[in-house]
Amino acid sequence: MPELPEVETVRRSLSPVILNQPIKSLNVYYERILQHVSPAQFRRQLTGSCFINLTRRGKYLIFQLDNDLEMVAHLRMTGRLIYFSDAKIELAKHTSAVFGFESGGELRFEDVRKFGTIDLVPRGKYEQIKGLSTLGVEPLSQEFTVEHLQELTRKRSAKIKGLLLDQTKIAGLGNIYADESLFMAGIHPEREAGSLNLRELKKLHQAIVEVLQEAIVGQGTTLRDYRTGYGREGSFQNKLQIYGKKGEKCPRCGVDLEYKKVAGRTSHFCPACQRE
Ligand SMILES: [Zn+2]
Known part of the structure; x- marks a missing residue:
């Protein structure tokens, strides 16, 4: 999607x-x-x-x-x-x-x-x-700050992956960029949102902004259907670290990547870099 x-x-x-x-x-x-x-x-x-x-x-x-x-x-x-x-x-x-x-x-x-x-x-x-x-904050806008992310996650028992996919919290993230952001930040997708400390929230905030900006530079990710307005494929699929990489090794530590359903969506993660 x-x-x-x-x-x-x-x-x-x-x-x-x-x-x-x-x-x-x-x-x-x-x-x-x-x-x-x-x-x-x-x-x-x-x-x-x-x-x-x-x-x-x-x-x-x-x-x-x-x-x-x-x-x-x-x-x-x-x-x-x-x-x-x-x-x-x-x-x-x-x-x-x-x-x-x-x-x-x-x-x-x-x-x-x-x-x-x-x-x-x-x-x-x-x-x-x-x-x-009912859309939430635009993640590439000035309004999306570490403090805003802290506010969204405060006392939340929802899994962080589910919170990132919730369009009423943050607008525009889907399965690909949620998984990529959590990997970059070293956070397990099943972590309770309210359990993230300030250091982790800072890393996650930075990861979300960076992965979205880089994916725009790459004109998006074409796995199957997506094309640009000119009918061309995007290129960010070549830069994905973890999404869709089941059966492959973690690009950071070499451990076998895992995947499981979290918040109803298949989630990819490294069990060593993203501890539960
Ligand atoms: Zn790893």
Whole structure:
């Protein structure tokens, strides 16, 4: 599933090519991608208007329109938003929606598993998008400090891995970057969040920020479906230390890596570097 670095990469790659381009046509091939808006209404509101800004909050992409509406997209499991400068390129089999621009280019939402969503809301009115209106702190913002992380974990009996995945606490972390951050910080995924001391919280805070920043530089992690807004693979999969490395040795100490279900997700860790 695309996480913060992947969604941020899509944002950065699409912005230069789709902003301020009049939308000429709109085809919705999978109508259930639309939440709270009918295909006819969606087509009417978008055709003839432009996207004037593209921002990100957690794993959500927010396309600001020139008519006081915002289109909010979530890629979920396998969604991709890819810009094609040549509309003659054949549509992928699992294309859910296509935005055609007057310039001749197209923005296509492709989605094999079909869990991706698109909402259309008045600017800034996110109440009906529950996942967006309840998001926690942006981990690459000024607000995300060691003190903030300390506040989030204080007296919490939840496992730290589960807390990192909780979008209402920290926005945008998923299984990959939660595992990578905990490994970098030397913290076992099953540690009780409230048991982390200040030294550990500092290491974890630094690890989260560093791994996200480096993954954005690498244009995200492509294990299967994820592509940038230009349709290319990311490169951070080549820099993963621990995620998905079952059966391999710890890159730090050489011990066999382990994995187990924590907070409902398969979690990778080194039993020597991340003691329980
Ligand atoms: Zn190790």
